[in-house]
Amino acid sequence: MRVVSVNCGLPREVQWHGRTITTGIYKQPVAGSVALRKLNLEGDGQADLTVHGGEAKALYCYPLAHYEYWKSKLPDRSLSMGMFGENFTTEGFLESDVFLGDRFSIGSAEVVATQPRLPCYKLGVRFESDEIVKRFLSSARTGSYLGVTREGAVTAGDEIILIGREPNSIPVAEITRLYVAKKYSAGDLASVRRALSIAALPGSWKDYFQERLLQFEA
Numbered sequence: 001m002r003v004v005s006v007n008c009g010l011p012r013e014v015q016w017h018g019r020t021i022t023t024g025i026y027k028q029p030v031a032g033s034v035a036l037r038k039l040n041l042e043g044d045g046q047a048d049l050t051v052h053g054g055e056a057k058a059l060y061c062y063p064l065a066h067y068e069y070w071k072s073k074l075p076d077r078s079l080s081m082g083m084f085g086e087n088f089t090t091e092g093f094l095e096s097d098v099f100l101g102d103r104f105s106i107g108s109a110e111v112v113a114t115q116p117r118l119p120c121y122k123l124g125v126r127f128e129s130d131e132i133v134k135r136f137l138s139s140a141r142t143g144s145y146l147g148v149t150r151e152g153a154v155t156a157g158d159e160i161i162l163i164g165r166e167p168n169s170i171p172v173a174e175i176t177r178l179y180v181a182k183k184y185s186a187g188d189l190a191s192v193r194r195a196l197s198i199a200a201l202p203g204s205w206k207d208y209f210q211e212r213l214l215q216f217e218a
Helices: 064-073 121-127 131-139 172-180 186-196 203-217
Strands: 002-008 012-016 019-023 034-036 059-063 088-091 103-106 109-116 144-150 152-154 160-164
Touching (some): 012 121, 019 121, 059 064, 064 088, 109 152, 109 172, 121 131, 172 186
Parallel strands (some): 059 088
Antiparallel strands (some): 002 088, 059 144, 103 109, 103 160, 109 144
């Protein structure tokens, strides 16, 4: 696994559906070494810190392999690195292979996998299509958010090296599936309980899954 492109962008104002919004989803590849801090990359920023950024969402990764899928679905759309708002476009690092709480070294930094991405309307702004938000989630190609456990410097081409995995953890892809599932099997309930035991999973996700458990255990 490796970083193919490091992408950054500061918030900007754009017009959408007749109103002015501020968004940091416009990312562009940057060259050279970039400092990775606790909250984001140097030169990067988020507009609405209530739903973007923060320690559990310091870094967003999206696999290059997914670009091929979207090119087949959106043949008329030009897709440059960072198009999905990701900080790292990656080789490998698929949602099925990354587990909650996985710890990785990238350059001189260390990170931890915290959650999948749930798209908001600003992905629609980037693609100039409200429909893309629903299509993105239903595709299960969400990418992964990382928290920063050790600050450092990262560069395009850096290897992403797994250095630790939580026992009994579950893949990021499974978190997305459990989030959208209408019903839970006995196996699903067990997976949710395992997810709740992982410290890296943010409190908002734990609250959501606790409520789902109460529905099925009542």
